[in-house]
Amino acid sequence: MGKGGAEPGDFALTESGVVPTKKPVLVCVLDGWGVNPITDEWNAVHCAETPTYDALTKVEGRFTTVAAHGPAVGLPTWDDMGNSEVGHNALGSGQLIAQGARLVDGALADKSIFTEEGWNYIKPAFASNTVHLIALLSSGGVHSRFDQIEGIMRGAAKDGAKKIRMHVLLDGRDVPDGSSIQYMTDLEKVLSELRAAGCDAQVASGGGRMHMTMDRYEADWAMVKRGWDAHALGEAPHKFKDPVEAVKSLREIKPNDQYLEAFVIVDDSGSPVGAINDGDAVALLNFRADRMVEISKAFEYEDFKEFDRKRWPKTLFVGIMQYDGDLKLPAKYLVPPPSIVKTIGEYMAKNGLKTFACSETQKFGHVTFFWNGNRSGYFDEALETYLEIPSDNVPFNEAPLMKAAEITAAGVEALKSAKYDQVRVNFANPDMVGHTGNMEATTEACTFVDQCLKKLLDTVEELGGVFLVTADHGNADDMVQRNKKDKKPVTIDGVIQALTSHTLAPVPVMIGGPGLPASVKFNTAVEKPGLSNVTGTIMNLMGYNSPSCWEPSLI
Numbered sequence: 001m002g003k004g005g006a007e008p009g010d011f012a013l014t015e016s017g018v019v020p021t022k023k024p025v026l027v028c029v030l031d032g033w034g035v036n037p038i039t040d041e042w043n044a045v046h047c048a049e050t051p052t053y054d055a056l057t058k059v060e061g062r063f064t065t066v067a068a069h070g071p072a073v074g075l076p077t078w079d080d081m082g083n084s085e086v087g088h089n090a091l092g093s094g095q096l097i098a099q100g101a102r103l104v105d106g107a108l109a110d111k112s113i114f115t116e117e118g119w120n121y122i123k124p125a126f127a128s129n130t131v132h133l134i135a136l137l138s139s140g141g142v143h144s145r146f147d148q149i150e151g152i153m154r155g156a157a158k159d160g161a162k163k164i165r166m167h168v169l170l171d172g173r174d175v176p177d178g179s180s181i182q183y184m185t186d187l188e189k190v191l192s193e194l195r196a197a198g199c200d201a202q203v204a205s206g207g208g209r210m211h212m213t214m215d216r217y218e219a220d221w222a223m224v225k226r227g228w229d230a231h232a233l234g235e236a237p238h239k240f241k242d243p244v245e246a247v248k249s250l251r252e253i254k255p256n257d258q259y260l261e262a263f264v265i266v267d268d269s270g271s272p273v274g275a276i277n278d279g280d281a282v283a284l285l286n287f288r289a290d291r292m293v294e295i296s297k298a299f300e301y302e303d304f305k306e307f308d309r310k311r312w313p314k315t316l317f318v319g320i321m322q323y324d325g326d327l328k329l330p331a332k333y334l335v336p337p338p339s340i341v342k343t344i345g346e347y348m349a350k351n352g353l354k355t356f357a358c359s360e361t362q363k364f365g366h367v368t369f370f371w372n373g374n375r376s377g378y379f380d381e382a383l384e385t386y387l388e389i390p391s392d393n394v395p396f397n398e399a400p401l402m403k404a405a406e407i408t409a410a411g412v413e414a415l416k417s418a419k420y421d422q423v424r425v426n427f428a429n430p431d432m433v434g435h436t437g438n439m440e441a442t443t444e445a446c447t448f449v450d451q452c453l454k455k456l457l458d459t460v461e462e463l464g465g466v467f468l469v470t471a472d473h474g475n476a477d478d479m480v481q482r483n484k485k486d487k488k489p490v491t492i493d494g495v496i497q498a499l500t501s502h503t504l505a506p507v508p509v510m511i512g513g514p515g516l517p518a519s520v521k522f523n524t525a526v527e528k529p530g531l532s533n534v535t536g537t538i539m540n541l542m543g544y545n546s547p548s549c550w551e552p553s554l555i
């Protein structure tokens with residue numbers, strides 16, 4: 001890989017003379033829409049009615065697929081599925097960037113994590129205060145990884161931490177539902193080893209990742225409050241003495257890891273074992289940014305109005321990464337985040353080109369924050385219009401159309417306004433509904449997104465514009481867990497096991513529109529294309545040569 005963030009410097013763009021400038025360019029991301037080689041009754045993209053998409057895939061020389069997982073998006077191995085953060089970072093930057101998962105792996109391998117500034121900052125709490133570690137308990141590799149969490153727990157104990165408290169979010173979204181029991185059992189095993197070695201290490205609080213703590217883009221601050229109450233205050237509706245017992249019992253109330261209710265672990269006298277106090281160290285161990293920003297603000301900001309914290313302990317607070325480069329949040333971190341510079345958003349702003357970006361809350365930051373290299377601000381507010389359509393806070397299998405109609409209407413209006421050089425939208429449905437594991441609802445989601453796509457493409461047609469349609473990773477394209485050998489669905493007691501996670505499938509890239517000269521086709525010579533090859537393609541569609549610091553364009 002080797003390529004980090006590009007050298008900052010000259011942002012000059014030159015016109016290519018092949019595709020005209022100054023015409024509307026639509027960039028549409030179908031979130032979680034993979035091109036899966038398995039096209040059976042569990043592929044919701046395949047089962048949906050998608051006449052618009054189908055027609056695009058048949059246009060000679062203007063349909064291709066690119067890799068959206070593993071090293072193609074800066075992740076450690078080809079077994080790592082892609083995700084929205086790394087996918088949109090790649091789409092927005094055109095570069096192969098070693099991502100959080102990889103950077104933490106490196107810092108653990110050479111042990112530099114235990115000698116750098118962030119670790120030294122929390123170390124004073126080790127001897128006589130408590131070290132609190134908050135993490136998604138998962139090996140999904142999207143937000144966190146169990147082996148990294150374990151490495152940091154062991155590193156703290158080795159460095160003299162007397163008391164460690166784990167505050168864990170149960171997954172069932174990036175890993176199979178029901179796996180929370182095994183993860184908690186595995187965690188308990190490590191903790192009991194640490195206890196045997198003299199460190200008072202215990203689970204203190206927990207609950208489902210979609211129930212508490214891990215909200216994103218301010219969709220539902222009440223989620224973060226539930227996390228705060230359990231992790232920081234030691235207050236939760238459920239109290240247990242044993243964490244494995246906690247997960248088992250809570251699954252009886254709601255058999256869905258993602259939505260398990262909040263619990264705290266209490267001692268024999270009924271007091272929580274891990275409320276957070278002044279002088280304690282607190283480290284967030286999720287490397288991915290979007291779902292860590294809000295809880296970071298709750299710990300870090302003295303002036304905080306989103307909910308009543310009741311008590312704000314003065315802690316030594318760090319993230320495993322810095323999550324927001326504009327806000328510099330958190331101020332202290334264990335591993336330096338990837339440096340993502342020279343994004344297409346910055347190029348456009350420096351050249352006076354105007355952007356309209358829109359999605360609903362759940363994906364709003366994907367086409368802004370992630371797209372711009374994990375920056376919550378603007379490059380030039382006068383040139384960038386960002387529109388967020390509020391998402392409903394409902395289980396998306398019950399409302400699979402989500403806000404796709406509203407996003408479409410906003411996209412159509414932006415295109416027709418003739419104010420923008422690029423109109424960028426993200427449809428959340430295939431991904432968000434795909435994560436529920438509900439095949440029927442996900443199929444409906446894909447069918448509806450196809451209808452929305454048609455409206456956008458009709459507008460591009462009417463205006464003589466150009467379009468590029470792609471996706472950030474797979475999800476809806478496989479809704480069932482499969483046996484490795486024969487790829488048949490996994491069944492337990494005769495019940496087919498749903499797949500709630502992303503897939504390893506490549507994603508489509510489709511270009512067209514009346515503004516695109518007939519000669520423009522995909523260049524089949526580009527080797528092993530991935531999502532970062534799409535950025536230069538977009539720049540070409542806008543009429544400019546692609547900057548040399550980006551991966552080659554696909555055309």
Ligand SMILES: O=C(O)[C@H](O)COP(=O)(O)O
Pocket residue numbers: 031032082083084085142143173174291431435
């Ligand atoms: O955070 C989530 O919802 C999932 O872990 C990953 O989904 P996303 O990468 O599509 O947001």
Ligand SMILES: [Mn+2]
Pocket residue numbers: 031032083084085087431472473
């Ligand atoms: Mn996504």
Ligand SMILES: [Mn+2]
Pocket residue numbers: 032084431432435475502
């Ligand atoms: Mn997803």
